[in-house]
Amino acid sequence: MTARRPRIGVMGGTFDPIHHGHLVAASEVATGLDLDEVVFVPTGRPWHKEPAAPAEHRYLMTVIATASNPRFTVSRVDIDRGGTTYTIDTLRDLQAERPDAELYFISGADAIAQILSWKDSDELWGLARFVAVSRPGHTFAISSLPEHDVSYLEVPALAISSTDCRARVGRNFPVWYLVPDGVVQYITKHHLYRSVE
Ligand SMILES: Nc1ncnc2c1ncn2[C@@H]1O[C@H](COP(=O)(O)OP(=O)(O)OP(=O)(O)O)[C@@H](O)[C@H]1O
Numbered sequence: 001m002t003a004r005r006p007r008i009g010v011m012g013g014t015f016d017p018i019h020h021g022h023l024v025a026a027s028e029v030a031t032g033l034d035l036d037e038v039v040f041v042p043t044g045r046p047w048h049k050e051p052a053a054p055a056e057h058r059y060l061m062t063v064i065a066t067a068s069n070p071r072f073t074v075s076r077v078d079i080d081r082g083g084t085t086y087t088i089d090t091l092r093d094l095q096a097e098r099p100d101a102e103l104y105f106i107s108g109a110d111a112i113a114q115i116l117s118w119k120d121s122d123e124l125w126g127l128a129r130f131v132a133v134s135r136p137g138h139t140f141a142i143s144s145l146p147e148h149d150v151s152y153l154e155v156p157a158l159a160i161s162s163t164d165c166r167a168r169v170g171r172n173f174p175v176w177y178l179v180p181d182g183v184v185q186y187i188t189k190h191h192l193y194r195s196v197e
């Protein structure tokens, strides 16, 4: 009998800051697809948006948010590689680190809709399977994507976005219960997002 290959979820994101929408999505996919681990991969320098907080802060908030879950880990590959962050490089680096593993890239319905415009999108399908999770306010259209490589999972609807969390901090509104407690305290301690309009 051949041994089952480890199944690893890859949750890429800017995590500016990480919030409960990200954590619930990763947890639901881990259960639904019987994943052994979910690796959170904070982007270094995304080409499509300008992060408000530096990469090291986003990385540390991701570590704090995931620390209590034994199946969650955080990777620095996108931060340490330097340069612009592309998922093709993320998946190549993770595949090189874990050649025995099957990778499942987890993404919200909003992000996956753009995947055909991502760098080297034709080659992405050979490196991982893609799992789109439901996200309030976004519908998922699978029609233009390869059916065998992209699956869809309904997860509990949390209408939380990092944009809204940043704006709340900027307006002096609480982000308690939208992000993990340690992340609230980290944002306060490091005066993050105070000048966001
Ligand atoms: N509430 C949510 N429910 C489901 N998926 C989510 C949710 N929030 C984010 N995601 C998904 O998590 C991944 C990383 O998201 P990201 O870090 O950009 O957060 P965001 O809230 O979309 O940020 P921003 O508002 O700054 O664009 C993306 O694939 C995104 O679609």
Ligand SMILES: O=C(O)c1ccc[n+]([C@@H]2O[C@H](COP(=O)([O-])O)[C@@H](O)[C@H]2O)c1
Pocket (backbone or CB within 6 Å): 011, 012, 013, 014, 015, 041, 043, 046, 048, 049, 085, 086, 087, 088, 111, 117, 118, 119
């Ligand atoms: O590779 C690309 O061209 C590409 C373009 C847009 C987004 N991504 C990845 O998609 C993930 C979610 O991105 P975001 O902007 O929602 O944080 C994150 O891992 C990004 O690196 C990747």
